Amino acid sequence: MHKQTFADAQHWPANVLAQDCPSRVILQHVTSRWGTLILIALAEDTLRFANLRRRVQGISERMLAQTLQVLESDGLVHRHAHDVVPPHVDYRLTPLGFEVAARVIDLARWIEGNLDRLKQEGQTAP
Amino acid sequence: MHKQTFADAQHWPANVLAQDCPSRVILQHVTSRWGTLILIALAEDTLRFANLRRRVQGISERMLAQTLQVLESDGLVHRHAHDVVPPHVDYRLTPLGFEVAARVIDLARWIEGNLDRLKQEGQTAP
DNA sequence: CAGAATCCTTTTTGATACTG
DNA sequence: CAGTATCAAAAAGGATTCTG
Numbered sequence: 598m599h600k601q602t603f604a605d606a607q608h609w610p611a612n613v614l615a616q617d618c619p620s621r622v623i624l625q626h627v628t629s630r631w632g633t634l635i636l637i638a639l640a641e642d643t644l645r646f647a648n649l650r651r652r653v654q655g656i657s658e659r660m661l662a663q664t665l666q667v668l669e670s671d672g673l674v675h676r677h678a679h680d681v682v683p684p685h686v687d688y689r690l691t692p693l694g695f696e697v698a699a700r701v702i703d704l705a706r707w708i709e710g711n712l713d714r715l716k717q718e719g720q721t722a723p
Numbered sequence: 724m725h726k727q728t729f730a731d732a733q734h735w736p737a738n739v740l741a742q743d744c745p746s747r748v749i750l751q752h753v754t755s756r757w758g759t760l761i762l763i764a765l766a767e768d769t770l771r772f773a774n775l776r777r778r779v780q781g782i783s784e785r786m787l788a789q790t791l792q793v794l795e796s797d798g799l800v801h802r803h804a805h806d807v808v809p810p811h812v813d814y815r816l817t818p819l820g821f822e823v824a825a826r827v828i829d830l831a832r833w834i835e836g837n838l839d840r841l842k843q844e845g846q847t848a849p
Numbered sequence: 850c851a852g853a854a855t856c857c858t859t860t861t862t863g864a865t866a867c868t869g
Numbered sequence: 870c871a872g873t874a875t876c877a878a879a880a881a882g883g884a885t886t887c888t889g
Contacts, residue, residue, distance in 0.1 A: 601816075603759075603766035603821050607767060609832060610749055610829070611767065613834075614760055617880090619838060623800060623834050624759065627830070628830075633754055634740055640728065640729035641728060641732045641737065647850070652740055658851085658853095659852090662852055671842055675868095676795070681876085682889085684850050685851090686852090698832065702729070702731065702827055702829065703829070704734070704754075704826040708739075708811035708823070709738055711819065714819060715797055771870080771871085773871080785862095785872095785873090809870045810872080854884085855884105856884090857882105859883090860879100860885080862877105863877095864876090865875085867872105867875095868873080869870105
C-alpha cells in the first residue's frame with residue numbers, strides 16, 4: 598500500500614468522533630489540562646490534598662478540588678476521608694483509574710522520551 | 724504490599740508534573756479538546772480540510788485550522804498543499820504523529836470499551 | 850487540613866463574514 | 870476549497886477569604 602495509515606485504527610469505529618458519544622465526555626475529563634497530571638500523580642502514590650497539590654505543580658486549590666470531583670464522579674479516583682479532626686482525606690486511583698492512568702502514562706512517557714524529535718513551539722504572536 | 728500503586732509509574736520521574744517541563748506543553752497539545760480527535764481521525768485516513776471537519780463532529784473551522792497548525796508545528800501532522808486552483812490541501816500524520824496517535828487511540832478505545840463500568844456524569848448544578 | 854464560596858481576569862471557542 | 874479576520878459569548882483559571 599502506498600498510503601500510510603495506522604492499521605489498527607482502520608478497523609475501529611471510533612465513536613469518539615461522534616458529537617453525542619458519551620465516551621467523548623470521559624475522554625475530555627481524562628485529557629483535561631489537570632486531569633491528566635492528577636492521574637499520573639496518583640498512579641505513583643496515594644496522596645492527600647495538599648501533597649497532591651504540591652506534586653502537580655501549578656495547579657490551584659480550586660482546580661484541584663474541581664478536577665478531583667469530576668474524576669471521582671467518573672469512578673476513576675477514590676476519595677477516602679478519615680473521620681478525624683483536623684480533617685484527613687486522601688485520594689487514590691480506583692482499579693479503573695489505574696487502567697486509564699497506565700495509558701495516560703504511556704502517552705506522557707512517550708512524549709518525554711521523544712521531546713528531541715518533536716519540534717518545539719513554532720508559535721509566535723503576529 | 725498493602726498500598727496499590729501502578730508499579731510502572733513508581734520508577735518514572737514523571738517530569739510532566741514539573742511546571743516548566745517542555746513535555747507538558749506537547750502533552751497539552753496532544754490532549755487538547757480537539758487535538759485528540761484530530762489525531763484519531765487522521766490515523767484512520769489522510770483527509771482534506773472539509774472532510775476532516777466533517778469527520779471530527781462539532782469542530783468549527785477556526786478550531787480545526789488552529790489546532791492543525793499547532794500539531795503541525797509540533798511535527799505530528801503534515802500539511803500537503805497541491806499547487807492547484809481551486810486549492811487542494813490534505814492532512815496526514817507524520818511518522819511521529821502515528822506514534823502518538825497509537826497511544827491516544829489506545830486510551831480512547833479503552834474508554835469506549837469500558838463506558839459501562841464508568842459512572843456517567845455525577846454532576847448536577849447546585 | 851480540606852475545601853466551599855466569591856469575585857474577577859484570562860483563554861477558549863463559536864458564528865459570521867470575507868479573501869486568494 | 871481552504872482558510873483568515875473579527876467580535877461576542879462562554880468557559881476556565883486564579884487569588885483570596887472563610888468555615889467545619
